[in-house]
Structure formats: structure tokens, C-alpha cells
Amino acid sequence: MEAVVLLLLILPFTAALVSLRAPAAAAEAVTAIAGVTCFGLVLALVPEAAHHDLGYLSYLRIDAVSVVFLLATSFLYAAVAVYSIGYLAPSRRRGEAGFSRYSRQFYAGLNLFAWTMLAAPMMSNLALLWIAIEVTTVVSALLVAIENTDGAAEAAWKYILIASAGLGLALLATIFAYYAGAQVLGEHYDLSFAPLLQSGARLPHTPVRLAFVLAVVGFGTKMGLFPVHTWLPDAHSEAPTPVSALLSGSLLAVSFYAILRYYQVAAAALGPRFPRDVLLVFGIASLLLAALYLLDQRDVKRMLAYSSVEHMGILAIGVSFGAPIALAGVFLHVLAHAAAKGNAFMGAGVLVHKFGSKRISGISGGLDLLPWSGPLFGIAILALAAMPPFGIFRSEFEIVEGGFGASSNVAAAILIVLVTLAFFGLSVAASRMLVTPRRAGLAPGSAAALVRGEPSAWMVVPVVAGVAVLLVLGVHPPAELTGLLTRAVHQLGVGA
Amino acid sequence: MSSLAGAAAAVAAPSVYSGGSSVIALGVLLAEFGMFRQALLRDQVRLYAVQSGLISVLAILVAAVRHLPDLYVLAALSGALKVVIVPIVLRRLLRGIGRAGEDDPARGWTEIAGSGSLGLASTVLLAIAVAAFGFFAVSALHIRSAVLPPAALEISVSVALVAFILMIMRRDVASQAIGFLSLENGISLAALVVAAGLPLILEVAFLFDLLVAVVVLELLIRVHHGRAESLSTADLTSLRG
Numbered sequence: 001m002e003a004v005v006l007l008l009l010i011l012p013f014t015a016a017l018v019s020l021r022a023p024a025a026a027a028e029a030v031t032a033i034a035g036v037t038c039f040g041l042v043l044a045l046v047p048e049a050a051h052h053d054l055g056y057l058s059y060l061r062i063d064a065v066s067v068v069f070l071l072a073t074s075f076l077y078a079a080v081a082v083y084s085i086g087y088l089a090p091s092r093r094r095g096e097a098g099f100s101r102y103s104r105q106f107y108a109g110l111n112l113f114a115w116t117m118l119a120a121p122m123m124s125n126l127a128l129l130w131i132a133i134e135v136t137t138v139v140s141a142l143l144v145a146i147e148n149t150d151g152a153a154e155a156a157w158k159y160i161l162i163a164s165a166g167l168g169l170a171l172l173a174t175i176f177a178y179y180a181g182a183q184v185l186g187e188h189y190d191l192s193f194a195p196l197l198q199s200g201a202r203l204p205h206t207p208v209r210l211a212f213v214l215a216v217v218g219f220g221t222k223m224g225l226f227p228v229h230t231w232l233p234d235a236h237s238e239a240p241t242p243v244s245a246l247l248s249g250s251l252l253a254v255s256f257y258a259i260l261r262y263y264q265v266a267a268a269a270l271g272p273r274f275p276r277d278v279l280l281v282f283g284i285a286s287l288l289l290a291a292l293y294l295l296d297q298r299d300v301k302r303m304l305a306y307s308s309v310e311h312m313g314i315l316a317i318g319v320s321f322g323a324p325i326a327l328a329g330v331f332l333h334v335l336a337h338a339a340a341k342g343n344a345f346m347g348a349g350v351l352v353h354k355f356g357s358k359r360i361s362g363i364s365g366g367l368d369l370l371p372w373s374g375p376l377f378g379i380a381i382l383a384l385a386a387m388p389p390f391g392i393f394r395s396e397f398e399i400v401e402g403g404f405g406a407s408s409n410v411a412a413a414i415l416i417v418l419v420t421l422a423f424f425g426l427s428v429a430a431s432r433m434l435v436t437p438r439r440a441g442l443a444p445g446s447a448a449a450l451v452r453g454e455p456s457a458w459m460v461v462p463v464v465a466g467v468a469v470l471l472v473l474g475v476h477p478p479a480e481l482t483g484l485l486t487r488a489v490h491q492l493g494v495g496a
Numbered sequence: 497m498s499s500l501a502g503a504a505a506a507v508a509a510p511s512v513y514s515g516g517s518s519v520i521a522l523g524v525l526l527a528e529f530g531m532f533r534q535a536l537l538r539d540q541v542r543l544y545a546v547q548s549g550l551i552s553v554l555a556i557l558v559a560a561v562r563h564l565p566d567l568y569v570l571a572a573l574s575g576a577l578k579v580v581i582v583p584i585v586l587r588r589l590l591r592g593i594g595r596a597g598e599d600d601p602a603r604g605w606t607e608i609a610g611s612g613s614l615g616l617a618s619t620v621l622l623a624i625a626v627a628a629f630g631f632f633a634v635s636a637l638h639i640r641s642a643v644l645p646p647a648a649l650e651i652s653v654s655v656a657l658v659a660f661i662l663m664i665m666r667r668d669v670a671s672q673a674i675g676f677l678s679l680e681n682g683i684s685l686a687a688l689v690v691a692a693g694l695p696l697i698l699e700v701a702f703l704f705d706l707l708v709a710v711v712v713l714e715l716l717i718r719v720h721h722g723r724a725e726s727l728s729t730a731d732l733t734s735l736r737g
Contacts, residue, residue: 127698131705138712145719153723154732156716161672164709165663168656168679171702172686179639179690187693206637207690234735293737302737 001048002056004041005122008070011038012077012115019107024092024100027107028085034111035074035081038118042067042074050483061124061194064487068331069121069257072338073250075469077114079462080242083346084110086456087242090353102146106240109143113246120254127191129258130167130174133222136251137163144239144247155231155238162231166221173214173262180207180269193261200268208269215262216278222255224309225316226286236305237358241349244301248308248345249338256315256334260492263319267493276320280411283316284418291418294425299358300348303429304341307384310422311337317415318399319492326402327489329395336391336473340383343466347377350459351433354450360429365438369452372460374434376467381430383470385423391473513561514645520554521648523547524685525627528658528678532620537670537727541586544674544681548578551684554648558692562643566696567688574684577703582677582710589714590670593721614665623661627654641689649689655682668727669720673713680706 015034019027048054049067062070088106091099116139120132137160145156177196181189184199196203221228232252236244259279266275290310297303311333318330350373355363367374383390386397396419403412438450454460472478477485510518527547534540552575559567614622630653640646656679663675687694717727724731 125698127694127701131701134705135708138708141712141716145716148719148723150723151734153716153719154735157669157720157729157732158735160713160716161663161676164676165660165679168676168683171680171683172656175683175687175691175694178694179641182691182693188695189693190695191698207639210637210639233737238735298737 001045001054004044005054005056005060005062008038008041008074008118009115009122011041012111012118016108016111016115019111020104024088024103024107027103028081028088031107031111032078032081032085035078035114038114039074039078042070045070046480046484050480050487055124058192059124059128060122062122063491064484065257065260065331065491066121067484068334068488069253070118072253072334073114073117073121075335076246076249076338076342077118079342079346079466080110080245082462083245083349083459084242086458086460087240087349087353089456089458105146106143109139109146110242110246113139113143113243114250117246117250117254121257124193125191126174126177126193126196126261129193129261130170133170133219133255133258134164134167136254137167137222140235140239140243140247140251143243144235146243147238147240149238151234152238155234159231159235162228163222166218166228168218169214169221170218170258173211173218176207176211176214177262177265180204180211183207193265196265197268200265203265203269205270208266209274212262212266212270212275213278216259216282219255219258219262220282223252223259224286224312225282226289226309226313229286229289229309232309233302233305236308237299237301241301241345241352244304244349245342245345248305249342252308252312253334253338256312259316260319264491264493272322272493276322279316280320280408283313283318283320284411284414286310286313287317287415287418287422288313291421291425294422297425297429298360300351300360300363300429300433301345301358303360303426304344304348307344307422307426308341310419311341311384314396314399314415314419317411318402320411321399321403321406321408323402323406324489325405326399327492328485329398329402331485331488332391332398332473332477333395336383336395336470339466339469339473340380340390340392343376343380343463343470344384346459346463346466347373347380350455351377353455353459360433363433364436366434368438369450370454371452372454373463376460376463378430378434379467380463381426383467385426386419389474390470392470394474394477510645513557517554517557517644518647518651520550520557521644521651521685523550524554524681525651525655525658528655528662528682529620529623531662531671531674531678532616532623537590537668537674538587540671540674541583541590544586544678545579545583547678547681548582549575551681551688552579554685555688558643558688562692564643564692566699567692569696570699573700573703577707578677578681581707585710585714586670586674589717592718593727619661619665623658626657626661630654630657639690641692643692644689646689649686652682652685652689655679655685658682667729669717669729670727672729673717676713677706677710 011034015030018030049064053063055061116136123129141156141160180203181196183204184202224232263275290306293306318326386392400412530543552571555567555571631650634650634653659679663672
């Protein structure tokens with residue numbers, strides 16, 4: 001297993017170095033191979049992590065909670081690595097000036113981004129976790145800016161400034177966590193996570209409380225929690241589509257992972273009441289904001305970005321319920337959301353490519369024009385809106401069930417109402433893009449001249465894989481995965 | 497008797513060490529306020545260097561008095577990075593941008609753009625209120641450190657909050673970036689108080705991370721300047737809703 005873990009850390013980094021030097025064709029092949037291999041490696045970790053924790057070199061520690069997030073990231077890494085081949089193909093065919101430079105930067109950035117997000121959940125140490133997440137910001141800000149348009153420059157600047165300021169608060173949280181740990185474990189405490197958790201009940205309350213709230217606000221900035229989500233729709237809409245998919249499905253989840261670690265410590269030191277209340281407030285506020293914004297979106301990628309805020313709110317609420325079934329739902333939701341949101345972004349990327357517009361009003365008749373991507377995008381939206389038989393239905397069902405079981409009836413009812421509201425927003429916009437017949441002359445020269453057909457098979461294959469994952473998660477999750485989720489729920493300290 | 501002793505301790509003059517360290521911490525806060533009144537980015541970079549220098553001096557003081565030899569190394573590295581390298585990077589950036597705008601002096605490329613909604617005096621008043629809030633809120637938490645007097649922690653939180661005001665109120669990318677860097681200085685100060693024993697390797701990793709962030713900030717400032725032909729963020733309004 002040691003080899004698997006080390007390979008996971010070496011492979012994406014090597015792929016990034018190769019992409020920086022190699023010609024475009026080699027870079028895309030290397031990236032696709034690295035992505036798919038990483039997903040395979042993480043799958044190999046699942047049975048192991050379902051039974052015991054793995055720790056190497058004293059800086060790496062992988063438990064069931066980490067593997068859940070590794071699964072989400074590595075799946076999306078594999079999917080977007082394959083998708084990117086089709087995504088960049090038109091520019092290459094046109095032989096655009098500066099394409100080879102762009103593709104070098106794009107692939108090197110993509111691999112580095114995936115590398116940092118795979119590294120973060122493996123860190124055994126809260127300081128290293130913070131560093132890994134800060135590096136994800138830096139790398140992804142460059143990827144947001146890569147299109148070199150006015151919008152991209154604006155989005156990248158807002159993103160790096162807001163996210164860095166948020167991570168500044170998260171650094172304060174890290175420092176207070178050290179202070180709390182040092183009171184019990186001595187001055188030579190090195191911010192390792194495991195001893196901090198073990199000394200749980202003996203930790204001084206005030207610094208832990210402070211650290212937890214700062215961590216929720218700080219890492220919550222990157223997770224997209226209200227009111228510090230403001231960078232998120234901009235960055236998601238202006239980044240290249242493969243990057244948007246990674247941002248939404250993995251980056252937000254990795255930040256949520258960091259909050260979960262602080263939640264564990266806070267729950268051990270203060271009891272679960274306080275951290276759950278904090279998460280409930282942020283979760284409900286995020287869900288409310290996202291549901292309202294989803295009702296009136298004009299840009300398809302911004303719509304999906306607000307849907308990410310919605311789902312991050314659901315995750316926070318799920319943890320706040322605290323019941324084992326709700327926590328199992330939360331972990332399942334991380335996986336299902338990664339697959340569904342990745343699919344939705346990749347499908348939206350095809351629509352945007354086909355119609356040459358990100359505006360929802362500029363896209364119509366998608367089902368007719370795109371024999372594969374049209375229906376697949378529809379499926380992704382239905383999956384995001386928690387329709388059965390897809391994974392998000394199961395996970396949200398478990399979260400709501402946990403909410404009623406833990407007698408958080410009001411919160412669970414609010415959750416249902418707001419999720420339904422979001423469903424309306426998503427489905428109205430999606431049906432407008434997919435089902436409304438094309439009207440010739442509406443957008444002269446574009447819509448009328450479009451012919452039926454897919455731009456690239458490379459852009460369809462990963463989406464089909466995503467649907468398969470959503471079906472598996474929704475209909476019958478494999479026993480290994482259930483074992484992993486059960487152990488993760490246990491580690492999150494039910495009722496501790 | 498014991499209450500008498502307690503009262504005596506409360507009014508006793510602070511030791512030279514605790515008084516000196518509080519004065520340095522106060523200097524960091526004053527430098528932060530000084531950034532508000534600078535009209536030129538050049539001067540703001542200089543103030544940032546002074547502020548970073550003060551923190552390195554405080555680290556050396558702590559290292560000498562509390563016998564924490566790691567902190568000497570940290571002070572040297574953080575001084576090299578934040579007093580020398582980062583200001584050089586920022587000045588080179590400003591010079592490059594300035595040269596590009598020389599033919600049009602009216603553009604005011606090195607001038608700082610203040611907030612459109614609040615004047616300087618109101619901004620400083622707001623910053624004072626926020627700093628006072630941070631100071632008293634943290635002192636109410638009673639977080640004690642064996643290394644430095646608690647006033648330093650309270651001041652560090654004030655510095656961080658004032659840095660937020662600076663980032664919010666300024667409307668040009670360069671001073672927003674400096675606002676972020678001085679926020680990091682406030683956190684370094686807090687780290688000296690409550691996390692002086694943090695292993696050196698982690699501190700070095702934090703510094704390395706800061707270096708990477710500075711390089712990327714510089715790159716994005718160049719991208720922004722290349723597109724907008726100014727440092728102002730007044731045009732960054734196309735993405736909303």
C-alpha cells in the first residue's frame with residue numbers, strides 16, 4: 001500500500017513536469033494516463049482503508065475519511081483528463097497562434113491542481129493540510145486566468161484575493177489549534193492530527209472554539225459557504241470547463257474535508273453541540289442563497305456554480321444533524337456530487353462549445369442537436385436535483401432521514417423546501433436549453449447553421465462513466481464502499 | 497493577603513521585555529495604520545518592509561529572552577523574504593508598470609485609488625473602531641501565552657482586522673495585494689505569541705507558501721494591468737449575479 005500512496009503523490013506531479021516540456025499530444029496522453037491511473041490507485045486503497053488507517057513517513061496519514069475525498073478528486077481528475085482531449089481539439093485543429101503554449105500551461109496546471117488536491121487529504125498534520133489547500137488556491141487561480149479574457153482576469157483576481165484572505169483566517173485557526181494542542185501535548189507539539197484528536201476532552205475550550213469558527217469561515221471561503229462564497233460563481237464561470245468541473249467537484253470538497261478535521265477536534269473537545277450549531281447556520285444560509293439565485297440565472301456555468309453552493313450547504317447541514325445515517329449521507333453526497341457536478345459542467349461545456357454562448361437564452365434545442373451530450377446533460381441536471389435512481393437522491397434521502405431521526409425537524413423541513421426550490425430553478429433552465437425547439441433567425445448565423453452531431457467522442461466518454469458512477473451509487477453501492485463509508489462515519493465521531 | 501498581592505501584580509510596571517515587546521507589536525499596528533495615509537504605492541511597499549522588519553526584530557527578542565534558538569532562523573528567513581525579496585518583487589513590478597504608462601502621466605499609475613464610498617478620515621475612523629473591537633474581543637478570551645504578554649496577541653488580531661479594511665477600501669490591485677501581505681504579517685505576529693514553539697520546518701513551509709503566493713499575485717497583477725492598462729479595480733464589475 002505504501003507504493004500506492006507514494007505513486008499517488010508522484011504521478012500527477014511527474015505528469016505536470018512532463019506536460020510543461022512535452023508537445024501537446026504527449027501532454028494530453030500523459031495527463032489522461034495519470035488521471036485514470038490515480039483513480040485506479042485510489043480504488044485500490046478502498047478495501048484497505050475500510051479496515052485500518054494508513055500512515056507513512058509521519059507526514060502522511062490516510063483514514064477512511066481521507067479516502068472518500070481522494071475518491072471524489074481522483075475520479076474527476078480522470079474524467080477531466082480524458083475530457084480535455086476533446087475540449088482542446090478544436091483550437092488545435094484550427095492551429096491557433098500560441099496553442100502549444102496554452103496547452104502546455106493548461107496541462108501542467110491541471111496536473112498540478114489535481115496533485116495538490118490529492119495531497120491535501122493525505123496530510124497527517126493540520127499545518128501541512130493548510131499549506132496544501134493554499135497551494136490549490138494559487139494553482140487554480142492561474143488556471144482560472146488562463147483564458148486571458150477580461151472576465152477571466154477579473155475572476156482570477158477576485159478569487160485569489162478572497163480565497164487568500166479566507167485562508168489567512170484558516171491560518172489563524174491552525175495557530176490556535178497549535179496553541180490548544182500545546183497546552184496538553186507540550187511545546188514540541190507539531191500540529192499532528194491524531195494526537196490532537198486523542199487528547200480531545202483535555203483541550204482548553206476557548207482556543208478550540210476560536211479555531212473551529214475561524215476554520216469554518218476560513219476554509220468555508222474556499223468551500224463556498226455564505227457569505228464568503230462570492231468568488232465562486234465568477235471563477236467557475238470564467239475558468240476553462242475541465243477546470244470548472246475540478247473546482248466544483250473536488251476543490252470545494254477538499255476544503256470541506258479541512259472543516260471536517262476541525263469538526264472532529266471541536267466535537268472531541270467541546271462536545272458536538274457547538275460545532276453542529278455553527279455548521280447548521282452556515283449551511284442553511286448557503287442553501288437559502290443558492291436556491292434563490294438558482295431561480296434566475298442567465299449563464300449556464302454560473303447556474304451550476306450556485307448549485308455547488310447549494311450542495312455545499314447541504315453537506316454542512318448534513319454534518320450538523322450528526323446522526324450516523326446523515327453522516328453516511330454526507331460522505332456519499334461528496335462522491336455523488338463530484339460525479340454529478342463534473343457531468344453537468346462537462347455537458348455544459350459541450351453545449352457552450354456547440355452554441356458558442358454561455359447564456360442560457362443563447363442555447364436551445366440541445367436534445368436535437370447533441371444526440372449524446374444533450375440527454376447526458378439532462379441526466380446530470382436531474383441527478384443534481386436529486387432525482388432517483390441517482391446517487392444524490394440516496395445521499396440527500398439519508399441526510400433528511402438523519403435530520404428527522406435526530407429530531408432536527410425544522411432544519412430537515414427547511415432543507416427539503418430549499419432543495420425543491422433549487423430543483424425548480426435548475427430544471428426550468430435545463431429544459432429551456434434542451435427541449436425548447438430552435439427558432440431559426442433567433443440568433444442569426446449561429447443557431448440556424450448548427451448541424452446535429454457531437455463535437456468529440458472524448459467529451460462524451462467521461463460523462464457516460466459519470467452516469468455509471470451515479471447509477472452505482474444510487475442503486476446499489478458496492479460492499480467495499482459501504483464499508484468505507486461506515487468506517488468514515490465512525491471516525492467522524494458519532495455522538496462523541 | 498493574596499488578593500493584595502494580586503492587586504499589586506496588576507498595577508506593577510511591566511518588565512523591560514514585556515514592555516519592549518508590546519511596543520514593537522504596537523509599531524506593527526501603527527505601520528498598518530500608516531498604510532492608509534500613503535498616497536504612493538512605493539511608500540506603501542516601504543511601510544510593509546518596515547512592518548515585516550519589526551516582526552523579525554520581535555522574533556529575535558523572543559528567541560534571546562525565551563531561549564528558542566529556532567526563532568533566530570525563522571527571523572532571518574522571514575526577514576530575508578518579507579523585508580528584502582517581496583519588496584523587491586513589488587517595486588520591480590511597479591517600475592515595469594510605471595514605464596509602460598509614462599507617456600500618459602494623467603493615468604496616475606502609482607497612485608493609490610481609495611474607496612469610492614468613504615473618505616480617508618472615515619476609513620481611518622472605521623479602522624480604529626475595528627481595531628479596538630479586535631483588541632477588546634481577544635482580551636476577553638483570556639488566552640495566555642508563556643512567551644509574550646497578551647497585549648501582543650490582541651494587537652495582532654487588530655492588525656489582521658485593519659488589513660481587511662485596507663483590502664476592502666482600496667480600489668487598486670497592488671494595494672489590495674499589500675493589504676493581503678500585511679494581513680499575513682498580523683498572523684505572523686499572532687503566531688509568535690501563541691505558537692512560538694511551532695516546528696521550524698512548518699514555519700519555513702509557511703514562508704515558502706507565501707513566496708509562491710507573492711509570485712502568483714505579481715503574475716495576476718501583470719495580467720490585470722495588461723488587460724485594463726491600469727491598476728484600478730474600478731472596471732472589475734462585469735461579473736455579478
